[in-house]
Amino acid sequence: MNTILRAALYQILKSLMRILYRKGVAFGEFTQLAKQAYVDVVEDELTSSGERATTTRIAVITGLTRKEVTQLRQAEITEVAPRFNRVLRVLNGWLHDANFLDREGQPAVLAFRGAEPSFEQLVQRYSGDMSSFAMLDEMKRVQLVDTVDEGAVRLLSATYIPDTDDEAQLQLLGSDVSLLVMTINHNLIVPSDERYYQRKVSYNNLPQEVLPAFRSFVRKDAHQLLLRFNQWLYQHDRDHSPEIQGTGRMQAGVGIYYFEQPMASKETSHED
Template sequence: MTTTNTNPLHKALYRILRPLARLLLRNGIPFSEFADLVKRAYVEAALEDFTDGRRKPTDSRAAVMTGLTRKEVKRQRDLLAGEHSGSDGRSHANRASRVVSGWVRDGAFQAADGQPAMLSFEGDGSFTELVRKYSGDMPPRAVLDELFRVGVVSADEQTGKLYLQKRAYVPTGDSEEMLQIFGEDVSDLVATIDHNLTDSQPGRAPLFQRTLTYDNIPPEVIVRWQQFAAEKSQRLLEELDQWLAPYDQDLSQSSANHSGERVRTGVGVFYFEDPIQARSAADSTLSDDHHQPKSLAGDPNESGIH
């Protein structure tokens, strides 16, 4: 087997798996459980992503591709069939996010200055109408309780009207909604990278993928940088939302000018921060003897937009 230090894909995978392992351990997921999920993902990818245009791969071909036995492939395929039959395709987090986005963007729920208006719970132009327009059959009280819980919405003490404290719905902690967003975000990023690595159709541009990184920033700058990056990123996402939302067939309630087919698309923005420790002589010796990853501090390849 090729070692992690010589195979570029292995190196990239290790960098992905290291923080993932930390999250799994924090949430009490043992390796055996993770390994079973990996088997399931291998089987689903083999069966769904490698068709020849006429029919899906057989269990035997999936076994050859994945290195699993045909018995294990069938077991995982049966598990996948049960999971897909019970999926409703739309999460509570997605619905709450639509409500907040509508409040920020829709002129019917804005004040004269274009900012999100203070809303009564019921009546014309109320929070209840907002939920019905952007969240379908979700009970308005349940949506409001969730937005209260995460600090997105508050109620005015004198009038009782509701107002936005944050312009985006972001669940807190390791909640079910936050973990679902984690799965979606990481999956979308990996899918974009995979597309850019493998899709070489002539005349077709790669999907947009950029990162801004500097690795020698003094700690006293970080708080100001966090605030600046968050404000600019939020403004960018709201501008993109303003452009794309009118084309959403669920929100526009009209598909007369469209084919009826559906495409899921979007743009993701995330902030990262990783303190870099200066290596001691002992650390340097460990790196040489035991093939530990070297510190990236001062690496010019880690600076700028790439």
């Protein structure tokens, strides 16, 4: 393995292992999943390139035995539908769908049911098969809504952030980290003019006292930027704007995250 790739992989795994350690995941479980993922990727790559994805071929590439490959190809990984996706769809509908906005273009206070528009109608339109009662309980739990006069529902926040101990945070681990890795992989194999946007800025000799102000600055400005991106994507997504023409079905988006960590030694400040 290339030395730089080995170092990069170690950094990724070390961060991941902290989560696995806290969640009590045995190393054997991790290695089994790693084997499963490798076999699935090799099979996908062979198939997409027009080659035969035989058990023997996969075994040769992965270094696993034919018996292991056979068992892994027969195994199924259960995918959990992220609950927070339904909440986000309802939230976006409330923020952008004219039927659920007031005269000032802001999210209207909605009767729970009966009157038009109602919270029940909003949930039916955007949440799939989740009941309006369950959605209300969930949105109350994460402090997105409250109820006012005669049970009407009022939106409290335009941002959904899962609880610290919520399973949604673990679902974000699977979706967000994989998307970042996919972006980096894309940028490694295409010409420079076809690379996806991938940038960060960081300095490594900052006093702790300035970080609260920087966190607040990032939270405010990054949120406003994401709201602008969200508005544009909403207007061009066929689920919300059926009149949009075009071919294929693509996912696109932008992720922003904050990071900080102590530095073990003095290094030169830099910007990436």
